[in-house]
Amino acid sequence: MPRHPVTLVESSAQGAVAFISEATITVTDALTGKLLATTQEAQASSAGVQHIPSVPSASTIRAAAFSPTGRYLAVCTNDKALVVYDTATWTVQRQLVSDKRTNALAFDPQETHVLAGDKFGDCTRISICSDEDPSSEVILGHVSILCALAFTPTTPPLLLSCDRDEKLRISHYPNAYNIQAFGLGHTEFVTSVAALKCAPQVCLTGSGDGTMRLWNTEDGTLLQTVDLAALLQGYYRDGRVKCAEANSFEDRNAKDERYGVLRVSAAEGLRAYIAVVERFPVVLVLPIMEDGGSCSGKRGLGQPLVVDVERPPTDVAPTAAGFIVAYAAGPRLADAYVGDAQGGFVRDAEASEGIAQSVRTRESAEEVIVPSIFVWGNKMYIERPAGENNGGGDDEE
16 A cells, blocks of 8 residues: 655764654664664554654644754754754753745754744744744745755854845845845755765755755855756657656656756765756766865865655655665655765665665545646746646645
């Protein structure tokens, strides 16, 4: 029987991976896939692992983020709840209900606050220590949905925020009213942003316009553009696109294809960015070019590596030597991949089997269809293609 897919995957600096499906959180070891903690009480009891308190009302989790050291995990839900867990004990560190529905989360480098970006474009700074400082404050605003938040690994750090109106904003922190620069050039919604420690003056964004773009965070200069149509053209044959099943193709025309980047993430162990694209059964690995060991803002991306995976993904998260990818459908919910001696990546059978044993999601009578990012990405219903006018409530508060 089909199961609900894992829609979010987050990895921590401590080597833990959180798999999220609906309101369920499952935490495993990144190397082995061994179960460490779960919100499913019966599974936690039978496996002898820590039980994670469930989110309020068992509401679907929209976004999640580990703190820089992995000490905390924050999640936000459809019913506007925000929960911060202490990962040492998996107890609730802080829980509150937001005024608006949160769409993006990030911890600040000091791990004293979690930042929540909402569907009205506001970014709220929230203390994780409710007893010491229960207050929260809006520190910046966009005029449309905030899609992602991240920090540069610079001193002082800069706050990166991207929105549905095609913009990357680079702000000082915590005084985010001081804008360092804008990154302008995308022609569709910007879904994701990430920065690497080995290249602290640059960041990479992914968009629904079919590109990923590398920016200088000091002045917002566009350094490099990755064209997904050119990169993925090998997945077409006679005007049809390769599916997950071997030697199977869909009737999707290359000329009319929409390339939407679901996630861009910083893979520190690989000295590269990793990314996944909606409906394509691949993970993209984009290495940072070496520059004599220095970390200048003039760095660029090396030749992207296209890694074939089992099925089209929903999310990807880095590990020390590779990545973990979750699938939109199929017999397996997720797989682990590691680097090989030839410079490519292969499926880690042991870790993947551990994940299969540990991650359990709810059964469904029929295959669950993950909504396209182009549903909420198009700014007006009139712009949406036929059959995509059901945004699942994403235009509400």
